[in-house]
Amino acid sequence: MALHGGALRLNLLFNSRSLYKLTSLAGVRPLSEHASAKPATFKPSDTTADHLIYTQEHFALKESLRKLIDQEINPYVDKWEAERTFPAHKIFKILGNAGFLGVSKPVEFGGLGLDFSYSVAVAEELGNIRCGGIPMAIGVQSDMATPALARFGSDQLKKEFLLPSILGDKVACLGVSEVGAGSDVSSIMTKAVRKGDEYVINGGKMWTTNGTQADWMCLLANTSDGPPHKNKSLICLPMNLPGVHIARKIDKMGMWSSDTAEVFFDDVHVPCKNVIGQEGLGFTYQMLQFQEERLWAVANVLTTMDSIIQETIGYTRQRKIFKQPVLYHQTVHFRLAELQTEVELLRSLLYRATAMYIKGNDVTKLASMAKLKAGRLARELSDSCLQFWGGMGYTSDVLVSRFYRDSRLISIGAGADEVMLGIICKYMDTLPKK
Numbered sequence: 001m002a003l004h005g006g007a008l009r010l011n012l013l014f015n016s017r018s019l020y021k022l023t024s025l026a027g028v029r030p031l032s033e034h035a036s037a038k039p040a041t042f043k044p045s046d047t048t049a050d051h052l053i054y055t056q057e058h059f060a061l062k063e064s065l066r067k068l069i070d071q072e073i074n075p076y077v078d079k080w081e082a083e084r085t086f087p088a089h090k091i092f093k094i095l096g097n098a099g100f101l102g103v104s105k106p107v108e109f110g111g112l113g114l115d116f117s118y119s120v121a122v123a124e125e126l127g128n129i130r131c132g133g134i135p136m137a138i139g140v141q142s143d144m145a146t147p148a149l150a151r152f153g154s155d156q157l158k159k160e161f162l163l164p165s166i167l168g169d170k171v172a173c174l175g176v177s178e179v180g181a182g183s184d185v186s187s188i189m190t191k192a193v194r195k196g197d198e199y200v201i202n203g204g205k206m207w208t209t210n211g212t213q214a215d216w217m218c219l220l221a222n223t224s225d226g227p228p229h230k231n232k233s234l235i236c237l238p239m240n241l242p243g244v245h246i247a248r249k250i251d252k253m254g255m256w257s258s259d260t261a262e263v264f265f266d267d268v269h270v271p272c273k274n275v276i277g278q279e280g281l282g283f284t285y286q287m288l289q290f291q292e293e294r295l296w297a298v299a300n301v302l303t304t305m306d307s308i309i310q311e312t313i314g315y316t317r318q319r320k321i322f323k324q325p326v327l328y329h330q331t332v333h334f335r336l337a338e339l340q341t342e343v344e345l346l347r348s349l350l351y352r353a354t355a356m357y358i359k360g361n362d363v364t365k366l367a368s369m370a371k372l373k374a375g376r377l378a379r380e381l382s383d384s385c386l387q388f389w390g391g392m393g394y395t396s397d398v399l400v401s402r403f404y405r406d407s408r409l410i411s412i413g414a415g416a417d418e419v420m421l422g423i424i425c426k427y428m429d430t431l432p433k434k
C-alpha cells in the first residue's frame with residue numbers, strides 16, 4: 001500500500017509542476033494592469049503564488065480535482081438532484097482512484113500523507129460541485145467519519161475500514177445524532193453492551209448522511225453506565241450485519257442528492273476489537289473529529305459563496321430594469337461588495353485556523369467561530385443574492401435557489417449555531433457557573 005500511496009503522491013506532485021506554471025502565468029499580472037481603469041474580472045485570491053497556506057502542490061491538487069468534477073460529477077448533478085440520491089460507490093471509486101478521499105491520511109493506508117491544509121484545499125474545490133449534497137457526502141467519507149479512525153484506530157481496523165474508504169471501495173457514514181439527541185451529543189441512548197468478545201448494540205441513529213448506501217458506520221454508542229463524557233466509544237460497524245435496519249430515507253428541503261437515513265440497531269453483534277482507540281474515549285475522539293468536520297464545511301461553502309456572487313453579478317449585469325442593468329443600482333452592487341468582503345473575512349479566519357491546526361494547536365474556538373460565521377453568512381448571502389434574481393431566483397433552474405435550500409443546513413448540522421456560541425463562550429469564560 002505504501003507503494004500505491006507514495007507513487008500517487010509523487011505523481012501528483014510531479015504533475016503539479018507543469019500545471020502550476022500555467023496557473024502562475026495566468027494569475028500574476030503586472031502592477032500597471034491591476035491599476036488600469038477597467039478592473040480585471042474578479043479572481044479569488046487563491047490563484048496567486050503568495051498564498052497564505054497553499055503551495056504549488058495545493059493548486060495542482062485543486063486543478064486536477066476541478067477537472068474530475070467537471071467531467072464526472074457536474075454533468076449529472078441535476079439528474080441526481082431529481083432522483084434524490086447519487087451513486088456514491090461509483091463516484092467515490094473515481095475520487096478514490098485519483099487520491100482525493102484521503103489526502104491527509106497515512107500513506108500506508110492509501111492516503112497521500114499530506115497535512116490538513118490539503119483537505120481544506122480539496123474541500124474548497126469540491127465547492128465547485130453544483131449542489132451541496134454531493135460535497136457533503138464526500139466530506140462525510142473523507143473528513144467526518146474517518147479522522148478518529150485514522151488517528152486512534154488499530155492497524156487491523158484501519159486495514160478493514162480506512163483503507164477501502166480512502167480507495168473508494170467502501171462508503172462510510174457517521175452515526176452520532178439520534179432522534180432524541182442532536183445538539184446534546186452526551187445524551188445519546190444507543191448502547192453497546194459487552195458480551196464476551198462482542199458488543200451487542202441496540203438503539204438507533206437519525207440524520208445519517210450516506211446511510212442508505214454505506215458499507216460501514218463510525219458509530220458513537222454508550223459502552224458503560226459511567227458519566228456521559230466518559231462512557232462512550234466510537235465503533236466501526238459494518239452495515240450489512242444482522243439487526244441493522246435502514247428504517248427510512250428522509251425527505252428534506254435541500255441537499256437532495258445526498259441520501260439521509262434513519263437507522264435502527266436490534267441486537268447487532270460486533271467484535272469488541274472494532275472499537276476505535278480506547279473504550280470510553282469516544283466522546284473526546286468525536287469532539288476532536290468535529291474540528292476537522294467544521295473546518296471542512298467552512299472551506300467547502302466558501303467556494304460556493306464566491307460562485308453565487310459571480311453568477312449574481314453575471315445575471316444582474318445583463319438583466320435590465322428601469323433602463324439600466326439591475327447591477328448598476330447602488331443597493332445591488334454595494335450589497336454584493338459587502339457580501340464579498342464578508343466572504344474574504346471568513347476565508348482569512350479559515351486559513352488562520354488551518355495554519356494553526358497543522359502546527360498542532362487546539363483550534364476549537366476559531367473553528368467554532370468560522371462554522372458559526374459560515375452558517376450565518378450563507379443564509380444572508382443566499383437570501384440577498386436570490387432577491388436580485390427576481391422571479392428567476394425563485395425557480396429551480398438556477399444555482400442560487402439550490403444554494404438557498406442547501407446552505408440552510410450549515411447553521412443546523414455538525415453543531416447548530418447555538419452550540420458553536422456555547423463553545424465560544426466557554427473559551428471566553430462567560431458561561432454562567434452551574
Ligand SMILES: Cc1cc2nc3c(=O)[nH]c(=O)nc-3n(C[C@H](O)[C@H](O)[C@H](O)COP(=O)(O)OP(=O)(O)OC[C@H]3O[C@@H](n4cnc5c(N)ncnc54)[C@H](O)[C@@H]3O)c2cc1C
Binds near residue numbers: 409416
Ligand atoms: C441533512 C442532514 C444531514 C445530517 N448528517 C448527519 C450525519 O451524517 N451524522 C450525524 O450524526 N448527524 C447528522 N445530522 C444531524 C445534525 O448534526 C443535527 O441535526 C444537529 O446536530 C442538530 O441536532 P437536532 O437536529 O437534534 O436539533 P436539536 O438538538 O433538537 O436542537 C434544536 C435547536 O435548538 C437550538 N439549540 C441547540 N443548542 C442550544 C443551546 N445551547 N442554547 C439555545 N438553543 C440551542 C438550535 O437552534 C437547534 O437547531 C444531519 C442533519 C441533517 C439535517
